[in-house]
Amino acid sequence: MLGLKLPTDPRWVNIVEKNIEEILTDHAFCEQKATSTAISLIVSFPEYTELVEEMIALVKEEISHFKMVHDKIVDRGWVLGRDRKDQYVVELVKFFPKGGSRTTQLVHRLLYAALIEARSCERFRLLSEELQDKELAEFYRKLMVSEANHYTMFLGFARQYGKKQEVDAKWQQLLDYEAQIMAKLGTSETIHG
Ligand SMILES: [Fe+2]
């Protein structure tokens, strides 16, 4: 349903499970980055009224996810650590050439956002199914549903604002590229690692 070409090896959960503090810290900053992305889309593309309205709602939702993760960290007696570089996203956003028309740039950013949401959703599903810690598993099940909605929203906007056929072709190319990145990952206790 997410269109991803390479499923995560479930053994990634065994790595995560050994360091819950680390995954929660990384996850908190994923939610912060999702919030920042939504704000940045408003700043870059203010004339797309429908997008702006959805991004306002998304900022609220993503920052509430950040709070949920932060609460989990505090509940467990930890303190939020420093942000980590998301190597997956760094690699992903190299795919489309820079520049092009405003619409092209918008479509590319929407496709990146859709893919990051889709992969996050897949990772959350795996955590919800495989984690021994049942409280945390339930937490990830709820978040998985939200991220699936974000994935469809971003992809929907890309198809709405771009030329549908072109967008669909780019989406397929991006999915192939993402699978190559993913083939080298799945070995660290980060949401996209
Ligand atoms: Fe989120």
Ligand SMILES: [Fe+2]
């Ligand atoms: Fe999201």
